[in-house]
Amino acid sequence: MTLDDAAIERFVQLSRDGDAQAFGELFDHYNEPIYRYIASRVRRPSDAEDLMQTVFVKALEALPRYESRGVPFGGWLFKLARNAVIDFTRTDRQHAEMDDNVERPDAGGTPEELVETRQWVEAVRAALATLTEEQRDAIALRFFAGLSAREAAEAMGRQEGTVRGLQFRAIAALRRQLAIEPGERKRKPVIETSRRR
Structure with a gap:
């Protein structure tokens, strides 16, 4: 709704x-x-x-x-x-560790694809763990919860510019950790965004 x-x-x-x-x-x-x-x-x-x-x-x-x-x-x-x-x-x-609730790959892919996906999921999980608490919050509020920068700022009790800076630094850190160049598209892990029923 x-x-x-x-x-x-x-x-x-x-x-x-x-x-x-x-x-x-x-x-x-x-x-x-x-x-x-x-x-x-x-x-x-x-x-x-x-x-x-x-x-x-x-x-x-x-x-x-x-x-x-x-x-x-x-x-x-x-x-x-x-x-x-x-x-x-x-x-x-x-x-206390951040869990990105990554779905396990189904058996529909080739064994090579399954191994590659699992490796990517582990790399993303490890990269997320290197972020500061506030950077993880900014990423979680903006991308997992889908809030605007203003809404995330309100939730964090910070200025909007501060949240945008946290987000920018977090994304830059993730790119460095995952060796992704700006503009490059790496295969994204499948992230579960709703509850299982």
């Missing part, structure tokens, strides 16, 4: 007034991008599911105190998600 800014604000106000159906509309609109962001930052899909639910419970509890103050509801919600991921990684160090 796609909601415009006016509809989101209307559903936020209705939710603040106790309308569960309005909050359900907000959940329907934001649950997939929130899940994609969280899943890009934690190892196990079950942890991502749990954290996503935690984010929405916290949002529902904090909604009566929510004031936009120039930060749209989506930015506030992603900030809750980012804080939930940070708290999770602090308390569960064995799952």
Whole structure:
């Protein structure tokens, strides 16, 4: 479901007034991008599911105190998600590494293609691990969750230019790590962007 800014604000106000159906509309609109962001930052899909639910419970509890103050509801919600991921990684160090939820190649390719894909997936995973925490956040919010630079900045509590700089440096570092020249297209790993049902 796609909601415009006016509809989101209307559903936020209705939710603040106790309308569960309005909050359900907000959940329907934001649950997939929130899940994609969280899943890009934690190892196990079950942890991502749990954290996503935690984010929405916290949002529902904090909604009566929510004031936009120039930060749209989506930015506030992603900030809750980012804080939930940070708290999770602090308390569960064995799952603190970024997991890009790369799907395993199916058996449909040739053995050479399967080996090449697995090698590429491991190279991407290793390259992502070399980024700073903020660079991983910028990449996860921009490319996994699909946020604009402005929305990612709001979620990170940073200026838009800072997030663009983090993104630029992260992409440059990934290119160096993966030996990809600007403009060159390397075979991309298949990234799972939705939950398995």
